[in-house]
Amino acid sequence: MRLTAFKSAALLLAAVALATASSIAGPAEAGRYGRIPAAAPSIPATVDVQIDEWMTPSKPPYPHDPAVAPDGSIWYTGQRANVVGRFDPATQQFKEYPLPTPNSGPHGITPDKDGNMWYSGNSAALIGKIDKAGKITEYKMPNPKAVDPHTMVFNSQGLMFFTVQAGNFVGTLDPKSGKITLVSPPTANARPYGIVLNSKEVPFFDEFNAPKIGSIDPKTLKITEYPLPDKEARPRRIAVAKDDTIWYGDYARGFLGHLDPKTGKVEEFKSPGGEDSKPYAIAVTADGAVWYCETGDDTHNVLVRFNPETKKMQTWPIPSGGGTVRNMDIDKSGNLWLAESGVGKLARVTIKTVSSTR
Secondary structure: OHHHHHHHHHHHHHHHHHHHHHHHOOHHHHHHHOOOOOOOOOOOOOEEEEEEEEEOOOOOOOEEEEEEOOOOOEEEEEOOOOEEEEEEOOOOEEEEEEOOOOOOOEEEEEEOOOOOEEEEEOOOOEEEEEOOOOOEEEEEOOOOOOOOEEEEEEOOOOOEEEEEOOOOEEEEEOOOOOOEEEEOOOOOOOOEEEEEEOOOOOEEEEEOOOOEEEEEOOOOOOEEEEEOOOOOOOEEEEEEOOOOOEEEEEOOOOEEEEEEOOOOEEEEEEOOOOOOOOEEEEEEOOOOOEEEEEOOOOOOOEEEEEEOOOOEEEEEEOOOOOOOEEEEEEOOOOOEEEEEHHHOEEEEEEEEEOOOOO
């Protein structure tokens, strides 16, 4: 009996010692003591924001898409003025580049890893490149049906993937050779729209004229489609989470949607503005929160934050109204950048954690 009691006490002391060591172990000691890694920090329950806006100098001013460049500058497409613009947040100075093809209809914009900026000539069947010296090179679509290149994204190898909305294509552009390859989704008139890469560099895009999300095999360019549960769903913009699930705004029905491509499961969350809220621009910040804009009222666009952990939403009116926020990007500091098309402005959303009241 005494021996058993002694063993029990020894085991208890050992367990306490192990727990104590685990609690004080630093990152390098975690494996040594067999400590289970701490869970990732939770998404803040609520936050506050500060929204600053700047009028673009375009004539007429109509920024369509924004993009954060590697040097921290903010670029945008001045769609109606046929320019691409650069904004320096540090100096608050603008510089705009007139495009060589009249009425190009610049739409999407994205940087490559070398800091060159690429835009889609949505009205001229081309994709353009602006190098660091300001030189512009144009790449024409090889198929006359590919009338409207839309949104673009680069993988780590420097290959561009892009959508062609009315032409119903998804394509690649190799900047080294200039070669463009186009493939069509299985669904006719699907109208591929936004496009993103997941952590494995698989492109996902939404089909704005069909209740579907698509993915592209980067090697074979084979397209897989993921049906959404409601046939009236119309996903417009798209964002990818850290777990490679897909978030999208259902523009037609007023929902925020969430697709798990592994299972095909779709969750839907009613947008605060209801069925006419028209969710549009969307992004996921590093903490996992989903941000998007309701654009159902041109004079009163609303910024929405969704917390996937609590399933709760916060909203803020955009000061100038927004006039339809079509796209957004995130800078290295975690700020959101919006292109407020209808009012001609760029906006920076600075996210502030709300202090606990306890």
